[in-house]
Amino acid sequence: MENFNTKDIVKKYGFKFTKSLGQNFLVDESIVKDIVEGAEIGPEDFVIEIGPGVGTLTRELLKKAGRVCSIELDSELIPILKEELRDFDNLELINEDALKVDYRELIGEEKNVKLVANLPYYLTTPIIVKLLTEDYSFKSLTIMIQKEVAERINAAPGGKDYGSLSLLVQYYCNTKIVRKVTPECFIPQPKVDSMVISLEKLPSPRVNVKDKKLLFEIIRDSFNMRRKTLSNAVKNSKLSKENLMKAFEMAGINPQRRGETLSIEEFAELSDKIKELQ
Ligand code: SAM
Numbered sequence: 004m005e006n007f008n009t010k011d012i013v014k015k016y017g018f019k020f021t022k023s024l025g026q027n028f029l030v031d032e033s034i035v036k037d038i039v040e041g042a043e044i045g046p047e048d049f050v051i052e053i054g055p056g057v058g059t060l061t062r063e064l065l066k067k068a069g070r071v072c073s074i075e076l077d078s079e080l081i082p083i084l085k086e087e088l089r090d091f092d093n094l095e096l097i098n099e100d101a102l103k104v105d106y107r108e109l110i111g112e113e114k115n116v117k118l119v120a121n122l123p124y125y126l127t128t129p130i131i132v133k134l135l136t137e138d139y140s141f142k143s144l145t146i147m148i149q150k151e152v153a154e155r156i157n158a159a160p161g162g163k164d165y166g167s168l169s170l171l172v173q174y175y176c177n178t179k180i181v182r183k184v185t186p187e188c189f190i191p192q193p194k195v196d197s198m199v200i201s202l203e204k205l206p207s208p209r210v211n212v213k214d215k216k217l218l219f220e221i222i223r224d225s226f227n228m229r230r231k232t233l234s235n236a237v238k239n240s241k242l243s244k245e246n247l248m249k250a251f252e253m254a255g256i257n258p259q260r261r262g263e264t265l266s267i268e269e270f271a272e273l274s275d276k277i278k279e280l281q
Pocket residue numbers: 024025026027028029030053054055056057058059060061074075076077080099100101102120121122123124126
């Protein structure tokens with residue numbers, strides 16, 4: 004990979020890292036290659052990148068994608084990115100907080116929209132929740148995140164990692180771990196391992212429920228106190244205890260089970276029966 008020079012660029016501009024912005028820049032080119040390959044970027048794609056840093060991943064995205072829009076909060080990085088990526092005419096740089104960007108305006112009429120990012124750790128959960136629940140037309144999100152969060156997202160029912168984040172992401176996406184990444188692949192080195200995970204948006208949500216808000220309320224209650232059985236954890240202000248137990252019976256779910264053993268299909272069934280009895 005020609006021009007692979009994160010350390011040189013950092014040195015050339017005397018860039019000072021800001022810890023609170025989660026600035027851990029990639030210095031291992033095989034990871035960059037695997038992220039770009041994992042995202043299956045082609046000339047028809049419009050890529051949105053969050054946090055380009057000094058442009059290490061951005062450069063490889065620019066070579067493959069039709070258009071790239073990179074959102075960077077740290078204004079110190081903007082002149083560096085402009086200078087280092089000046090040879091590309093398919094880049095748009097936005098100096099803004101990725102949580103505040105108007106994605107609908109940014110996406111406009113684009114059809115093949117993919118998000119690719121080595122995310123700052125503090126942003127992981129809020130940005131995933133925002134980008135999935137606000138219903139933008141992303142085809143996929145290929146992101147580097149903490150290993151522990153990637154495992155939670157990818158978890159199947161029954162294990163300790165399975166919880167509301169797994170269910171939220173799996174409601175909208177198929178998930179696939181692309182690879183594990185160790186701290187030596189970054190400067191400065193983070194304290195934890197990372198993973199690249201690909202979230203491929205489903206054409207429609209995995210389950211079709213009568214009331215999506217109710218489904219996620221039930222999921223939240225079920226995992227709020229993980230050790231409780233469903234009969235103790237699930238509450239519904241509109242149903243008597245008796246009717247709530249009837250909903251469990253109609254859904255064919257034993258209320259003595261714990262939330263972590265239920266598949267998304269079972270949560271959907273329970274949610275619809277509760278809705279029916281309301
Ligand atoms: N993409 C680069 C790489 O892989 O080497 C840098 C990744 S670094 C983990 C995260 C980047 O996100 C940093 O450049 C940081 O300044 C930027 N960032 C942090 N918070 C942000 C926010 N709220 N919105 C946009 N960018 C942010």
